[in-house]
Amino acid sequence: MSLFASLKVALIALRANALRSFLAMLGVIIGVASVIVMISIATGASQAIEERIQSLGTNVLIVFPGSTRSGGRRGGAGTALALSERNADAIRRGVPGVSGVAAMLNGSASVVAGAKNWTTNIQGVNQDYVSVRNWPLLAGRNFTPADEQSAAKVTILGQTLAKELFGTTDAVGERIRIKNVPFTVIGVLTEKGQSGFGRDQDDIALMPLSTARRRVVGGDETVPDNVEMIMVQFQGAEDMEYGQEDLERLLRQTRRVQPGEADDFRIIDMAEFIRTRSEMQAILSVLLGATAAISLVVGGIGIMNIMLVSVTERTREIGLRMAVGARRRDILVQFLIEAVTLCVTGGLIGLTIGAAGALALSVWGQFPVAISPSLAVIALLSAGFVGVFFGYYPARNASRLNPIDALRYE
Amino acid sequence: MSDVAPPKRTKRRVAQLDAADTAARPETATAQIVARDLCKTYVMGGSAVHALQDVNLEIAAGEYVAVTGQSGSGKSTFMNLIGALDQPTSGTLTVDGADLGKLSTNALAQYRNEKIGFVFQTFNLLPRTSALDNVALPLLYAQDTGDAKARARVSLERVGLAERAAHEPSALSGGQQQRVAIARALVNAPKILLADEPTGALDSKTTEEIIALFEDLNESGITVIIVTHELDIAARAKRQITFQDGRVVEDRS
Numbered sequence: 012m013s014l015f016a017s018l019k020v021a022l023i024a025l026r027a028n029a030l031r032s033f034l035a036m037l038g039v040i041i042g043v044a045s046v047i048v049m050i051s052i053a054t055g056a057s058q059a060i061e062e063r064i065q066s067l068g069t070n071v072l073i074v075f076p077g078s079t080r081s082g083g084r085r086g087g088a089g090t091a092l093a094l095s096e097r098n099a100d101a102i103r104r105g106v107p108g109v110s111g112v113a114a115m116l117n118g119s120a121s122v123v124a125g126a127k128n129w130t131t132n133i134q135g136v137n138q139d140y141v142s143v144r145n146w147p148l149l150a151g152r153n154f155t156p157a158d159e160q161s162a163a164k165v166t167i168l169g170q171t172l173a174k175e176l177f178g179t180t181d182a183v184g185e186r187i188r189i190k191n192v193p194f195t196v197i198g199v200l201t202e203k204g205q206s207g208f209g210r211d212q213d214d215i216a217l218m219p220l221s222t223a224r225r226r227v228v229g230g231d232e233t234v235p236d237n238v239e240m241i242m243v244q245f246q247g248a249e250d251m252e253y254g255q256e257d258l259e260r261l262l263r264q265t266r267r268v269q270p271g272e273a274d275d276f277r278i279i280d281m282a283e284f285i286r287t288r289s290e291m292q293a294i295l296s297v298l299l300g301a302t303a304a305i306s307l308v309v310g311g312i313g314i315m316n317i318m319l320v321s322v323t324e325r326t327r328e329i330g331l332r333m334a335v336g337a338r339r340r341d342i343l344v345q346f347l348i349e350a351v352t353l354c355v356t357g358g359l360i361g362l363t364i365g366a367a368g369a370l371a372l373s374v375w376g377q378f379p380v381a382i383s384p385s386l387a388v389i390a391l392l393s394a395g396f397v398g399v400f401f402g403y404y405p406a407r408n409a410s411r412l413n414p415i416d417a418l419r420y421e
Numbered sequence: 422m423s424d425v426a427p428p429k430r431t432k433r434r435v436a437q438l439d440a441a442d443t444a445a446r447p448e449t450a451t452a453q454i455v456a457r458d459l460c461k462t463y464v465m466g467g468s469a470v471h472a473l474q475d476v477n478l479e480i481a482a483g484e485y486v487a488v489t490g491q492s493g494s495g496k497s498t499f500m501n502l503i504g505a506l507d508q509p510t511s512g513t514l515t516v517d518g519a520d521l522g523k524l525s526t527n528a529l530a531q532y533r534n535e536k537i538g539f540v541f542q543t544f545n546l547l548p549r550t551s552a553l554d555n556v557a558l559p560l561l562y563a564q565d566t567g568d569a570k571a572r573a574r575v576s577l578e579r580v581g582l583a584e585r586a587a588h589e590p591s592a593l594s595g596g597q598q599q600r601v602a603i604a605r606a607l608v609n610a611p612k613i614l615l616a617d618e619p620t621g622a623l624d625s626k627t628t629e630e631i632i633a634l635f636e637d638l639n640e641s642g643i644t645v646i647i648v649t650h651e652l653d654i655a656a657r658a659k660r661q662i663t664f665q666d667g668r669v670v671e672d673r674s
Contacts, residue, residue, distance in 0.1 A: 023549070023550065027548075027549050330545075331547070332562070333530065334504070334506060334539050334545075335539065335558055335559035335562065335605070336531065336533050336534020336535070336562035336563065337530060338527050338562065339527075339530075340527075341530075341562055413507070414505075414506040414507070414533075415506040415507040418545070
């Protein structure tokens with residue numbers, strides 16, 4: 012018997028008991044739908060994490076000044092607590108495998124453009140900042156060494172700020188006032204989105220470090236070229252692995268930390284930090300996936316049950332088919348195809364419901380969701396597998412019937 | 422109900438005797454069905470039931486045979502063995518030179534498909550399936566089907582039901598259903614038509630129609646074997662074989 016003919020026979024049999032077929036499928040439908048939703052959410056979450064890691068910049072170590080616990084020793088040692096641009100320069104020169112070093116100062120100020128004003132984050136940065144943060148400009152130009160030298164009153168705006176002040180019109184070349192000092196907008200950044208902690212990263216105005224120190228943040232008496240943090244970008248993941256020790260040694264040296272004394276700075280691998288945070292999420296998604304898999308198995312048992320009932324009910328039909336020439340294999344294939352058809356149809360319905368559910372969650376629940384075609388294929392394949400696995404035993408029972416016993420079955 | 426495994430040693434001796442016996446007896450060249458010491462034993466509720474005991478029979482191609490006897494006499498068992506729906510416990514049953522006891526399950530399925538047409542008392546049509554599709558069912562399992570629908574239609578015409586091709590069994594009368602079943606039995610051009618109480622569920626008028634159809638088919642060369650307990654139907658056949666307690670007690674031509 013051809014596969015096509017078997018499929019036709021299976022469809023007729025399933026349609027004859029439409030409600031029962033549907034109820035039998037329900038387990039698989041729910042199983043597949045939940046698999047789709049769970050995996051979509053899990054994938055979406057891990058993609059979001061990956062994006063956040065990317066948005067921090069790849070292969071980046073962040074250097075902060077030492078914690079305030081070491082503050083009591085500061086005067087005695089004669090060491091400045093703050094990091095400095097000199098530190099940044101030393102890193103750039105002295106640590107192998109470094110591709111960029113961004114130094115930053117943070118503050119906030121009210122910004123005015125025409126009749127509009129907006130309070131935003133001000134960040135004093137050096138030239139490397141946009142490349143280290145993997146944050147290209149949408150329009151305009153980056154800062155130059157000349158801007159830094161002359162503490163030029165120039166600024167680069169984040170997307171949110173640019174929209175608040177200028178709407179859709181091009182901000183480049185416009186003049187704004189920050190803390191009542193007139194600035195020229197020389198560039199606009201691309202959209203960055205939320206940070207890993209939910210802060211809008213696009214609500215920002217960048218300016219040269221020297222300008223920020225003079226106009227917004229204020230200087231440090233002991234360290235005239237102070238910066239609040241330094242981001243060190245390495246060329247590759249391996250460079251970063253080896254570079255972390257070099258970085259530590261170099262900083263101890265340039266900041267004159269005596270042997271045996273604790274570091275007066277902290278080096279943080281942000282990606283590592285976020286990955287740790289995401290581990291919980293990963294465990295959760297494994298648990299959800301396992302639950303979904305269990306529901307698929309339960310659905311399979313439902314299919315097996317209904318197939319056993321179907322075989323018993325149709326014993327005489329099986330006997331007749333054998334009497335007119337059906338081989339055992341024909342009977343086996345017929346019932347196997349019925350089970351697989353039930354499961355794959357259930358899988359398709361479940362897939363549709365699951366995809367719709369995942370979309371609904373992403374739209375109304377603000378979940379990051381990723382639905383991939385490969386996931387759909389996997390879901391259908393696993394539904395088909397459930398059909399073969401749980402359909403085999405009933406189908407085998409059917410095929411092993413003795414023709415005359417089957418025909419006489421009451 | 423399960424088959425009793427043949428007690429091997431004694432049976433082998435019987436087989437040898439049988440071989441000598443067969444050699445001594447000149448076999449008719451036209452014998453299509455040959456039963457030699459055919460036995461069938463069931464176990465029911467712990468005790469052995471000898472449904473057939475040492476049946477020796479020959480049926481030639483083109484014969485019209487009525488197999489009669491009371492219920493439990495073994496007549497249906499005999500027919501089921503010819504149709505390869507069941508296996509003999511011992512002895513041999515040869516149809517067209519093939520020893521049915523030695524064929525594999527697949528070969529038996531092919532045998533049922535190509536050589537045998539079954540007609541049952543309860544019709545055994547598939548519900549919610551058109552008459553045409555019911556008739557075409559054996560072709561689903563045939564090696565070379567050709568145009569199955571066309572062949573099914575021809576077969577339906579032969580039983581006079583061409584205009585009912587699209588009807589489902591529930592929309593047909595008993596006689597019509599049995600004629601669909603006969604069309605199904607004929608669709609793969611069988612050599613032997615086996616009918617087990619084919620008129621048992623029909624009234625006298627449709628019974629007559631069905632029997633006339635069997636006679637007609639026999640005329641065209643098909644071996645027809647009807648199992649029945651109705652004597653007037655048996656009388657219409659050219660040969661009557663009567664079973665009692667698993668043995669042939671009468672064989673009249």
